[in-house]
Amino acid sequence: MGRKNALFAGNDTGAEHWALMATLIGSAKLSGVEPLAWLTEILERIVAGHTKANEIDTLLPWAWKTQAALPAAA
Numbered sequence: 001m002g003r004k005n006a007l008f009a010g011n012d013t014g015a016e017h018w019a020l021m022a023t024l025i026g027s028a029k030l031s032g033v034e035p036l037a038w039l040t041e042i043l044e045r046i047v048a049g050h051t052k053a054n055e056i057d058t059l060l061p062w063a064w065k066t067q068a069a070l071p072a073a074a
Contacts, residue, residue, distance in 0.1 A: 031061035038064055 028035040042059045045051045057063060 028061040031065055033061045033065050033068075 024039065025035045028038045038061055042051075042064065045059070051059060058067065
């Protein structure tokens with residue numbers, strides 16, 4: 001992701017969405033999580049209603065990484 005990609009955001013709202021996605025992807029990479037797998041699962045959990053408002057911190061990449069490792073270890 002680079003500065004030139006952000007030039008095509010279209011407008012201020014598009015630029016804000018671009019910044020949000022870049023932050024989410026960067027956080028996932030820094031946590032050692034594959035961004036597409038993480039985003040796909042957390043969005044599915046949100047849409048399906050499997051995550052309550054008080055459990056939102058479980059969707060963060062570092063928490064998700066821990067949860068994803070638990071079933072594999074069992």
